[in-house]
Amino acid sequence: MNINKQIYKKIKIKHILMLFSLLLLVAISFVVLMFYQNANTILVVTSSGGMCSGGCNHPKYRILNDGTFEGHRKLSSSEVSELKEVINDTDFTEYTTNIDPKCQSFVDGSDEVLIFPNKHGDNRFTTCMLNIPENDKAYSFIHNLLNISEEKVQIQ
Numbered sequence: 001m002n003i004n005k006q007i008y009k010k011i012k013i014k015h016i017l018m019l020f021s022l023l024l025l026v027a028i029s030f031v032v033l034m035f036y037q038n039a040n041t042i043l044v045v046t047s048s049g050g051m052c053s054g055g056c057n058h059p060k061y062r063i064l065n066d067g068t069f070e071g072h073r074k075l076s077s078s079e080v081s082e083l084k085e086v087i088n089d090t091d092f093t094e095y096t097t098n099i100d101p102k103c104q105s106f107v108d109g110s111d112e113v114l115i116f117p118n119k120h121g122d123n124r125f126t127t128c129m130l131n132i133p134e135n136d137k138a139y140s141f142i143h144n145l146l147n148i149s150e151e152k153v154q155i156q
Contacts, residue, residue, distance in 0.1 A: 040064050042083060044115035045146060048126055049105025058110065079145060087116055090138035093123070095130040103128035114142065 042065060047058040059071065063083065067075040075083070092114075103126070105111045114125045132139045 040066075041117050042080070042087065043142070044117065046113045046115065046124075047110040048113050048124070049103070049108075050110035051108035056110070058113075060115075075145070082141065083145065086138045086141045087119060092116060092120060092125050092138070095125070095132055098129055098131040101129050 041062045043063040044060050045063070046060040047056075050056045050058070061070045061072065063069045063075065063080075065080065067077060067080045069075055103109075103111045105128075111129075112127045114127060115122065116125075127139070127143075
């Protein structure tokens with residue numbers, strides 16, 4: 001009987017080690033996938049605010065290096081190149097806070113939020129809260145690109 005208990009313990013330990021190894025492999029795969037997604041993402045467009053029962057769960061649309069714009073038309077390689085250039089040439093943290101913002105969220109609407117994962121990590125830029133000059137090249141380009149993508153989706 002003593003031999004059976006030893007065999008049972010060895011089998012139990014092997015199963016625990018196998019399960020632990022499998023969980024570790026899944027965790028490592030998840031981390032690698034998340035890193036790849038962030039490294040492959042140029043820009044995330046989402047919203048904040050709004051009057052939603054139970055809280056708002058705003059969709060996030062990523063623009064990827066290959067031009068994929070989730071929920072929208074695919075961007076051309078020239079649009080992707082120009083977008084990357086505009087982002088690289090702009091320090092979005094230098095925009096000052098707007099002292100008199102006119103945000104839709106103040107009246108139960110939602111506000112545009114831009115995230116630049118490769119340049120600013122998880123920092124969220126709520127555009128209505130920033131003092132962005134009207135002739136700002138980066139914001140104008142991004143905003144026009146988003147509007148053009150939205151229009152082309154609606155036409156199709």
